[in-house]
Amino acid sequence: MSDQDDDIILSELSDDDLVAQMFDDLYDGLREEIEEGVNILLERGWQPYDILTKALVGGMTIVGNDFRDGILFVPEVLLAANAMKGGMAILKPLLVETGAPRMGKMVIGTVKGDIHDIGKNLVSMMMEGAGFEVVDLGINNAVDKYLDALEAEQPDILGMSALLTTTMPYMKVVIDTMKEKGIREDYIVLVGGAPLNEEFGRAIGADAYCRDAAVAVETAKAFVARKHNRIAARA
Ligand code: B1M
Numbered sequence: 534m535s536d537q538d539d540d541i542i543l544s545e546l547s548d549d550d551l552v553a554q555m556f557d558d559l560y561d562g563l564r565e566e567i568e569e570g571v572n573i574l575l576e577r578g579w580q581p582y583d584i585l586t587k588a589l590v591g592g593m594t595i596v597g598n599d600f601r602d603g604i605l606f607v608p609e610v611l612l613a614a615n616a617m618k619g620g621m622a623i624l625k626p627l628l629v630e631t632g633a634p635r636m637g638k639m640v641i642g643t644v645k646g647d648i649h650d651i652g653k654n655l656v657s658m659m660m661e662g663a664g665f666e667v668v669d670l671g672i673n674n675a676v677d678k679y680l681d682a683l684e685a686e687q688p689d690i691l692g693m694s695a696l697l698t699t700t701m702p703y704m705k706v707v708i709d710t711m712k713e714k715g716i717r718e719d720y721i722v723l724v725g726g727a728p729l730n731e732e733f734g735r736a737i738g739a740d741a742y743c744r745d746a747a748v749a750v751e752t753a754k755a756f757v758a759r760k761h762n763r764i765a766a767r768a
Contacts, residue, residue, distance in 0.1 A: 543569050548577065552588045559592035560599075562612025564619040571620040581627040585664060589620050593662040597747035607651065610746075614658035621661060635666055637757040639723075640682045641692035642670030644703040649696035652726065652746070656692065659746040660753060665690075676703075676710050683711075683720060689757050692749070693739075695726040705737040712738070721756040725749060 543566065546554055551570060558566040567589075574584045596613045599605040605613075639660055643653050650672050657667045668686050670678055683691060691711075695701040704724050711717040717738070724734050725743040734742030740756060743749035 544573050548574070548579075552591070555588045556592040556595060559589065559613055559616050560596055560605075562609065562616050564616040567616045567620045568623060571623045575623075575627075581624045585621075585624055585628065589617055589624075590663055593617055593659065597659055597750065601745055601747040607655070610655060611651075614655065614662070617662050618658065636664035636754060637689040638666040638668070638686065639690040639692050639753065640668045640670060640679070640686050640688045641690075641694065642674040642679065642682075643672040643694045643696075644700050644707070645673055645675045646703065647695050647697050647700035648672045649694070649726075652696065653692075653694040655746045656694070656725065656743070656749045659750050660692075663750045663754065665750075665753060676707050679707050680710065680714070680716075683716065688720065689760060690721045690723055690753055692723045692725070694724075696728065698728050701726060701728055701733065702737075704739065708738045721753070721760065723749060723752060723756075 541554060543551060543554060551573060555567060555570040558570065570588065571584055574588065575581070593613065596605060596610060600610045641653060641657055641660075643650055653669070653672075657669050660667050666688075668682060668688065670682055679691065679693075682688075691707075693704045693707060695704060708717065708722060711720070711722075722739045723741050723743050724737070724739045725745075729742055731742045741752045743752050
């Protein structure tokens, strides 16, 4: 974001300035700088979870908002997501070690007959950036592939993506099969993709349609919080 970024020595910045600089570097998709920033914060004794939430997720929230508002575009967001992944790769093993709380878990895949995956990948990256564990099934997923993954992974959320008007009805096949098997209510079902809209999401029995990756993250957070509150109320 700044022309002066070249002159900045990350290790000489105060914690607050370093985090602010990492927001800028994430926005600019500078993976090496993000990795360096994460390592410096770790050396300074920051907890991995604090680095994730305060430096990386904080920065990615700005990217997500500007993407939603049409200020950033797909190539820039992919670069930012790549930089974020660099930081995440350092933190991931440490987060598992320290048992830091996770936001939740999502299984996601593009539906049968559809090979578009750029949007789905963005959603996966943004969800990971927001602290969710994501199991990405890739493209062209038949109903059995989704159901097997639900059983094996026991996620909070099933996410489905479709970019073609000819493939989006397949989402209903998956949801109807979940109903037949009596497992529909066990999962939060979120759907997305350019040809979908809220009305379609409602009509096929999804919990929510997500217009973009930023909305997917916010929707997932809201539904998982609601689920946890329900479980707590029952206990
Ligand atoms: Co295709 N394609 N394509 N294509 N392609 C579209 C979708 C199309 C609208 C282009 C057009 O004609 N204007 C059109 C569909 C028309 C229709 O159905 N009415 C189309 C067509 C026709 C086709 C083929 C049939 C072309 C052909 O072969 N004759 C063919 C189909 C192949 C198949 O799937 N079986 C095809 C192939 C391809 C490529 C392989 C060349 C390539 C895909 C590469 C890839 O994905 N790896 C491609 C591309 C790139 C596009 C366009 C140009 C761009 C899609 C994209 O990546 N957008 C697209 C035109 C367009 O959409 N303007 C088009 C950027 C991405 C970030 O946005 O995917 O919408 P999006 O994801 C967003 C949200 O939708 C949401 O969040 C994302 C991030 O913000 N979201 C979710 C998406 N999934 C979500 C899941 C969630 C939540 C949110 O779950 C929780």
